[in-house]
Amino acid sequence: MIQTIRGQNLLSLDNVSREAIVEVLDTAESFVEVNRRSIKKVPALKGRVVASLFFEESTRTRLSFETAAKRLSADVLSLAVASSSVKKGESLRDTIATIDALGIDAVVMRHQSSGAALQVSRYVPHVHVINAGDGLHQHPTQGLLDAFTIRQVLAERMGASGVESGSELFHGLRILIVGDIRHSRVARSDIAAYVTLGAQVRVAAPGTLLPADIENWPVTVVDSFDEALEWADVVGLLRLQRERGSGSFVPSLGEFTQTFGLTVERAKKLRPSAIIMHPGPMNRGVEIDSRVADLPEAVIERQVANGVPIRMAVLYLTVAGSKEEVVS
Amino acid sequence: MxxxxxxxxxxxxxxxxxxxxxxxxxxxxxxxxxxxxxxxxxxxxxxxxxxVGPGFVDLHTHLREPGREEAETIESGAAAGALGGFTALVAMPNTEPALDSVALVSYVLDRGARTPLDIAVAGAITRGRRGEMLAPLAEMAELGVRLFTDDGMGVQDPSLMRRALTYAKPLGVRLAQHCEDELLAGGGSMNEGAVSSRLGLVGRPALAEELMVLRDIELVRLTGGAVHFLHLSTKRSLEMVVSARNEGLPVTFEVAPHHFTLDETACGQFDPLFKVHPPLRPRRDVNALREAMRSGQVDAVATDHAPHAPELKDLPFDEAPAGMLGLEHAASLTFEALGSEDASPLRFFALLSRGPARIAQLRNSDLRIRHSGHGGALAxxxxxxxxxxxxxxxxxxxxxxxxxxxxxxxxxxxxxxxxxxxxxxxxxxxxxxxxxx
CATH class of the missing domain: 2.30.40.10 (Urease, subunit C, domain 1)
Structure with missing residues (x-):
């Protein structure tokens, strides 16, 4: 169990303690303020080099990480490798050795293969490796920013401070996750974060989109999606991963929408206070109706915005690793 | 003298x-x-x-020559085998090109004859191991080939497997099957279960192996052809084959050291060294294999020695090739599985020498071409x-x-x-x- 990510890698939320997660959320809170300034930059990582290595297409995660690194005054080496290492004829080990030879402190990495970030961390033990999504495995900064967003919204409603609340707002919080859990790295990271913070998590999906051993997961599978909607404080929707072949796991997108899409009708069953989340990019009209996505209860853009302070916090804690004042 | x-x-x-x-x-x-x-x-x-006993006989060695000499050659594989106590190896045919013709089989036999060991050959069941047309089984049998397999992949098409068994029966040869239904296992890189689900790796379910074991037992019953089941890895697979053998069907099976020493949790750090097909299974299967070895139900231990160049094992887990080395540790691991100081020497040599020599038809009493006798009584x-x-x-x-x-x-x-x-x-x-x- 990782007690703090200071000076560490961030590869998964599977083995990260509640204290370590809260530390990231609290650190991110201080960076929110930086992002509101007219000069959105602190010298925390001045002179440090962060490599951004994306083997798989990404817009928001990559922009978000690179923005975060720049706001911490780090230099960013950006390498887009949209093709697989096999097709390129270069092994993962050689690619990372090449980047490492340029002199880097951290690598932010996305890869289509589960475990790729962990493998890279073995090749370059002196570099901090931050997993920006690996195959179907984990997307830890997404899990952290989702938890951060929930805490932020709930704290605001109570007129309280997120930092002072710690993980208290999660105790007993009822979170429903809907959709393609089987193929979702976001679901694996979200569930790890929510359960660690003390929330109750239920999942709703067609049987084919649940992992084969869902009974071993710390979640409950709901019998009725509609009843679960009435139960939930938070509804987290997942992208139907058509690019991972999950199309053949449901008869049609239309049938999926009919049975597990958050339609306007279904959204009416939600409690008025329920928070609607989606990690993006959305398939509007598939897992979420366009009109629902634009409701005030939907915090989808806020999730995107929070990506920057969370990734600033993660970069800062892993790379700088010390306990001195974050924002001078 | x-x-x-x-x-x-x-x-x-x-x-x-x-x-x-x-x-x-x-x-x-x-x-x-x-x-x-x-x-x-x-x-x-x-x-x-x-x-002191009869030299070990490996029914399942990937010598990689021709085609992948950077990973292993017939010569280097024979040296590794000798150090592991083996006196005969059966070279698997999934080379590049596959050993599916008289010329290719002869090449390996000739190279093998120059090594200190006896190198027998398993020929491919189908041309190019593509699972479409039968390879010239009779011609290869004339050279002394006694085992045929498309190992790396099972023969997926049941009607082709039926035909192969019917054709092979009068030749006095045995078809060795890699049991995994690719429609169920395809795209997977480790055992399907709690570990694969946590790691986000697509799984190869036990069912993919067991379904093909079941199918082939029934094809043996139908045709009378003999099948040797390669590297069985689950409790259920063992039970089915043992039961078929007790009925008198001509079936035999082997287990591989990695399946009776390592379980699926070994894949937890995404290290491709632990990637193998069929995959490492849960602990209950590992224990069932060890139990079957001790009680004398297993016909043979076979290594599935599968050398791969280091750069290939540096690929991400799902892209890396499957397979691991086995020749140099197999005897010690078998000794361990049999209970070390409590191990029965008779069982030990039955598993590593006499059982496999009988299946490969390499005993002193067998009609052999080019090879000396193995798995003897020490007479x-x-x-x-x-x-x-x-x-x-x-x-x-x-x-x-x-x-x-x-x-x-x-x-x-x-x-x-x-x-x-x-x-x-x-x-x-x-x-x-x-x-x-």
Whole structure:
């Protein structure tokens, strides 16, 4: 169990303690303020080099990480490798050795293969490796920013401070996750974060989109999606991963929408206070109706915005690793 | 005249074991028991504290030649085999090109004849191992091929497998099947279960293996052709084949060291060294395999020795090739699985030598072409293919000390008990004091 990510890698939320997660959320809170300034930059990582290595297409995660690194005054080496290492004829080990030879402190990495970030961390033990999504495995900064967003919204409603609340707002919080859990790295990271913070998590999906051993997961599978909607404080929707072949796991997108899409009708069953989340990019009209996505209860853009302070916090804690004042 | 005397070991026959000497003269066993009359200039091997038995026979070795000589050659594989106590290896046909013709089989047999061991060949069942058309089984059988397999992949099409069995039956050969239904297992890179689900790796379910085992048992019943089941990895697979064998069907099976020593949790750090097909299974299957070995239900231990160049094992887990080295640690791991100091020497040699020699038709009593006799009773007159296995030495496996060209062993750092002290193959002392002569 990782007690703090200071000076560490961030590869998964599977083995990260509640204290370590809260530390990231609290650190991110201080960076929110930086992002509101007219000069959105602190010298925390001045002179440090962060490599951004994306083997798989990404817009928001990559922009978000690179923005975060720049706001911490780090230099960013950006390498887009949209093709697989096999097709390129270069092994993962050689690619990372090449980047490492340029002199880097951290690598932010996305890869289509589960475990790729962990493998890279073995090749370059002196570099901090931050997993920006690996195959179907984990997307830890997404899990952290989702938890951060929930805490932020709930704290605001109570007129309280997120930092002072710690993980208290999660105790007993009822979170429903809907959709393609089987193929979702976001679901694996979200569930790890929510359960660690003390929330109750239920999942709703067609049987084919649940992992084969869902009974071993710390979640409950709901019998009725509609009843679960009435139960939930938070509804987290997942992208139907058509690019991972999950199309053949449901008869049609239309049938999926009919049975597990958050339609306007279904959204009416939600409690008025329920928070609607989606990690993006959305398939509007598939897992979420366009009109629902634009409701005030939907915090989808806020999730995107929070990506920057969370990734600033993660970069800062892993790379700088010390306990001195974050924002001078 | 050359002679070797093995002094004071536990000589393990088929039915009993007794302390004694074994004298080898001109490539054959000349005397067993208390041997007083030893020719001058005999090479003496101290076998005290050791088991002396028939040399090991591996039914399942990937020698990679032709096509992947950077990972292994027939020569380097034979050296690794000799150090592991093997006197005969069956070379698997998934080379590049596949061993599916007289010319290719002859090439491997010729290269093999230059090594210290007997190198037999398993031919491909289908042309190019593509699973579409039968390979020339009868022509290859004429060269002495007794096992055929598309290993790496099972024959997926049931009607083709039925035809292959019907065709093979009168040839007196056996079809060896890699049981995994690719429609169920395809795209998967480890066992389907709690670990794969946590790691986000697509799984290869036990069902993919078991369904093909079930199918092939029924095809054997229908056709009367003989099937050898390669590297069975689940409790259910074993139960089905044991039950079919008890009915009298011509079926045999092997288990591989990695399946009876490692479980699926070994994949937890995404290290491709632990990727293999069929995959490492849950602990309950590992225990079932060990139990079956101890109770005498297993026909053979076979290594599935699968060398891969290091750069391929540096790929991400789902892209890396499946397979791991086996020849140099198989005997120690079998000894461990049988209970180390409690291990039965008869079972040990049944699993590593006599069982596989019978399946490969390499015994003294079999009609053999080019190869000497293996898996013998240790009686005077037999071809001298012998191993001296020291049951007391404790050692640590080191990937850097292997004799294979590749280094993809999953056992680096593992503490082992029991080690091959000497190997006598084709009548010659090829390993002595644990090193190549």
């Amino acid at each position: 050359s002679s070797i005397i093995l002094r004071g070991g536990l000589v393990v026959g088929e039915l009993s074991a007794e302390v004694g000497d074994v004298l080898i003269v001109d490539g054959r066993i000349a005397a067993v028991g208390v041997v007083a009359d030893v020719p001058v200039k005999s090479v003496e091997v101290d076998a005290s504290g050791c088991w 005077a007159g037999e071809d001298a293919n012998l191993v001296v296995f020291d049951t007391e030495t404790r050692w640590t496996a080191r990937s850097g000390e292997l004799h294979s060209r590749a280094t993809n062993s999953p056992y680096d750092g593992r503490e082992l008990v029991g080690k091959v002290r000497a190997t006598i193959a084709k009548g010659r002392l090829v390993v002595n004091e644990g090193v190549l002569v």
